[in-house]
Amino acid sequence: MEALLKEVSACTVCEKHLxxxxxxxxxxxxxxxxLLISQAPGMRVHQSGIPWDDLSGNRLRxxxxVSDxxxxxxxxxxxxxxxxxxxGKGKSGDLPPRKECAPLWHPRLLESLKQxxxxxxxxxxxxxxxxKGGFKSNLTKTVKEFDTFLPNYFPLPHPSPRNGIWLRKNSWFEEDVIPCLQSLVKEILAVDK
Known part of the structure; x- marks a missing residue:
């Protein structure tokens, strides 16, 4: 894993697009x-090099x-x-994540994660x-039916401050989904303690 992460840190495959x-x-x-599989680092995380070191990370925690x-x-x-x-920035927020990373790196990295x-x-x-085909017609429906993807996956919206309107429109998320997520996290992290 250490050697693979060194390869990742030296990657320049999409440099000309960044x-x-x-x-x-x-x-x-x-x-x-x-495992948290997310979008792409924002500008603040790009500057610090620390994942989720921003307002989105505060909300995610x-x-x-969980504490920091x-x-x-x-x-x-x-x-x-x-x-x-x-x-980089787009018209309404950050640009989508580059498409090169996931197919190039995810399979090799996931192979190293056994726990x-x-x-x-x-x-x-x-x-x-x-x-893949399990994704519903949109993110809202996918997140609402989170329990159909368990025990392997737990879909969440992005915790960006830009998603405040979505959170207000979908109060069921914080009332129903978040308590289930927190319960699962507590259960998983308590296993070895």
């Missing part, structure tokens, strides 16, 4: 218990009901974005890629 340069942000350890220490312990959580580098009990798919890019 307006702010290459800086892959992946955080994995072979024995991580919960609230949803998971628990979250950043790579034996607990692994972070594997669909695109490893910040893709994952749950994979959290954050946002539609991760959900469409991993759920």
């Amino acid at each position: 307006p702010f340069g290459v800086r892959p942000v992946v955080s994995l350890q072979p024995d991580c218990k919960i 609230e949803w998971l009901d 220490d628990v979250f950043y312990d790579t034996t607990n959580f692994g972070v594997l974005p669909m695109g490893f580098c910040y893709p 994952v009990k749950l994979t959290v798919l954050i946002g539609q890019y991760a959900q469409k890629y991993y759920l």
Whole structure:
């Protein structure tokens, strides 16, 4: 795994498409218990090199009901974005993750992860890629039917502050889905304690 992560950190496959340069942000350890597959790092994460080191990360940790220490312990959580580098800004937020990363790196990295009990798919890019035909007609329906993907996958919307309107329109998410997520996380992380 260490050698593979060095390869990832040296990757320049889509460098010419990245307006702010290459800086892959992946955080994995072979024995991580919960895998977070997300979109791509934002600008703040690109600058710090620390996954989920932004407002989206604050909300994600609230949803998971974990402290920073628990979250950043790579034996607990692994972070594997669909695109490893910040893709740049678009008209209504960040550009989509580059399409090169997942097919190039995910299979090899996932092969090294033998202890994952749950994979959290954050946002539609991760959900469409991993759920394939199981992805419902949209993200809302997919997240609403989260229990159909258990025990392997748990789909979530992106925790970005930009999704405040979605959260207000879909109060069932924080009332019904988040308690189930928190319960699963507690159960998984308590196994070895």
